[in-house]
Amino acid sequence: MRDDLKYLTGFDNEFSSEDERCLGALPVGQNNPQKCYNGLYAEQLSGTAFTVPRSENKRTWFYRIRPSVIHDVFKPMNNTAVHLCYDWDKIPPNPNQLRWKPFDVPTRQEPEVDFVEGLHTICGAGDPRIRTGLAIHIYLCNASMKDKAFYNSDGDFLIIPQLGPLQITTEFGKMRVEPNEICVLQRGMKFSIIVYGPSRGYILEVFDNHFQLPNLGPIGANGLANPRDFKTPTAHYEDKDVPYKIINKYQAKLFMAKKGHSPFDVVAWHGNYVPYKYNLDYFMVINSVSFDHCDPSIFTVLTCPSNKPGTAVADFVIFPPRWSVQEHTFRPPYYHRNCMSEFMGLIKGHYEAKEEGFKPGGASLHSIMTPHGPDSRCFDVATSHELRAERIAEGTLAFMFETYYSLSISDWALNHSNKLDSDYQKCWKDLKKLSLTSTE
Template sequence: MGLSYMPGFGNDFETETLPGSLPQGRNSPQRPVYGLYAEQFSGSPFTAPRGINERSWLYRIRPSVKHTGRFRSTEYPFWKSAPNIGDHELPLGQLRWNPVPIPNERIDFLSGIRTMTTAGDVFTQAGMAAHVYVATSNMTNDHFFNADGEMLVVPQLGGLRLLTEMGIIEIRPGEIAVLPRGLVFRVELMEDHARGYICENYGAKFTLPDRGPIGANCLANPRDFKTPCAWFEDRDEPCRLIAKWCGKFFATEIDHSPLDVVAWHGNYAPYKYDLSTYSPVGSILFDHPDPSIFTVLTAPSGEEGTANVDFVIFPPRWQVAENTFRPPWYHRNIMSEFMGLIEGKYDAKEEGFVPGGISLHNMMLAHGPDADGYEKASRTELKPMKLESTMAFMFETRYPQMLTRFAAESEVRQDNYIDCWSGLKKRFNGTPEGDWS
């Protein structure tokens, strides 16, 4: 049990729990040692180019095909998939929510997922869904895999222990984990309750963005992404395996724990990342760079420079630009932005956007600092200043994000969000100085 460094995206990794359980020189020996079964876990087509070909070899106690019953339909009514159109009557607009409350009843991670937006089409493996999760109990004998996409998990309150068939990952607020498409796992809580966000990525898997002129250093570095060491359960007792496939849910019974991989090697694996290891770059003289400089991970769409999903963070950092409006500027964007706040304050919205909260600014809808934030940033002395104790993030996609009924009718939706811009004044008076009285 533990975590090891992932040498870099696309590179093979290997780990074993029992000495010699990982074959050397061949992937599928005729009779694997310890009586194990060899099983390939593929995350790309077999003929994908070497640089993006992803697969791992698992050596397990039982093959995944063994279960005691047929799959049957089951329901997770708050988990929606794209396309999810016409689900509510709320008109178009800039939207914001307070945190989803922690329930009083016992609810596990899977049952606690609430979809806020969907984008694209799960059937053509394009787009994403943005969820929140709330949980107060462990997944004890339930296990899950998502055939529709990989899941980027962002804790905001309480830690999670992700027990996967390839090892254990523990994440707390300020860290993230990515669970590949098809990976079997269950979730335990590290405290009494938990809350956070999930990006379900239907498209090409997350990878590191190209640095371009930035060069070899800064942003997220491959060495800081960690994969789990092999760990397994040899547990013979009734369990349930739940699958999400093409937007629907199915369950079957198995007579053992499916987390029985004794050894594995390959490049298709879960991983975690500590957001504090992100090295931000920015303007050191004047002007305001685009938020793309804060991209941790990107899922390409096939159109160069236009992401299926970007995962962007706004971490603690120095602001030093001269004669520049430092917070995010007013803008309209072809991308759609789902934002969450893990801790602290967000510099463009110091009031109303709280940890655990959410905002949604869909494609071509204008947004930017609230009136108080604009006033403060326009008048402050531009000395070097460090933003501390803050961590916001964004799931940004090329597709419009369609609201779910849960999100539209939620009691925590802020009906008055648009009022945060009502105090913006007309300052034009025909003179170069404008009216700043």
């Protein structure tokens, strides 16, 4: 069995894989033959409407032991233990700068909490029923999913582990995702997650569209995240006749159906609608500035475009270790008011603009047109520091979800996580009034 990732995704290309125990399971010259290899069932998973342009059409053919349709009736789950929230009108709007200290992870001594049970919504906007908007979650768990699979009918998950690796079994095969890596599990893809102790991470869920690589414009053919560095699983099937629970998130609610066998019984597959992962160390930073400052969009790894050209449902942006060679300019992020919402998280290290209060496993949210920027210590250091070429953010990795939606805060994040930093605004209180220099 190979659970290493062998096939690379270029987002527009088609890929195929078959379990090495059943070579020949992929049909040759015909997508869906009358009789598949060894009596397998052919099943298609569509990620886009059938009639979208060829360049945008996403679908995959599975060749599996049993079709997915074999399961009992889906019934609503008792959602009281899961802190998912999509009721954006429950909490009054809050335009303030918000920051959360690292969210608590359940320990081994506490009751077992798996990935699904450990989902907590922080903020979001829109409605999955009309396929518009997004939600931002954090997962806090300490146990593996046991004979349980999950799939999301509402949108795509971009998962960012911060504490502890994830071993993810999908219908396409297996992939291990470490902190400093990301993975994307797209709408409708079943998965189960094994953890190896207390685990924490961030999730960006988009309802509108799918993630893709950003256009490079004048950068040219190379730079930022390169297609060759995205990996997708090698096929690996389970033929297990055991009771299984299938959890479906549909219209923001959780439903459960019982199944008498493993849903991960895909022997082979081919298509371009796949789960994938990416190592953030492979990101090619491009940033040399003579004056002023590049916008953070130059650090975009993935984007989910909206129907408005040049505007994203969400951008996933990172601030990795890099050479800082700017001249005649203020090097840290500038003070800023934005027509986009900016949610930030920290995977490791100390974020350069706020080294004291912003910790790995925490988060911040700067809403549309709310001012934000470096704290007073960062400003003092940056304005007196000799400008020379130097490495910055070494040992650090911060990221940002940027969206044109105005985000609402969940009740859990605002009132029940006990991690909201009430002193956040004090990080700017020591910014001094600067004296004007007379020109007379």
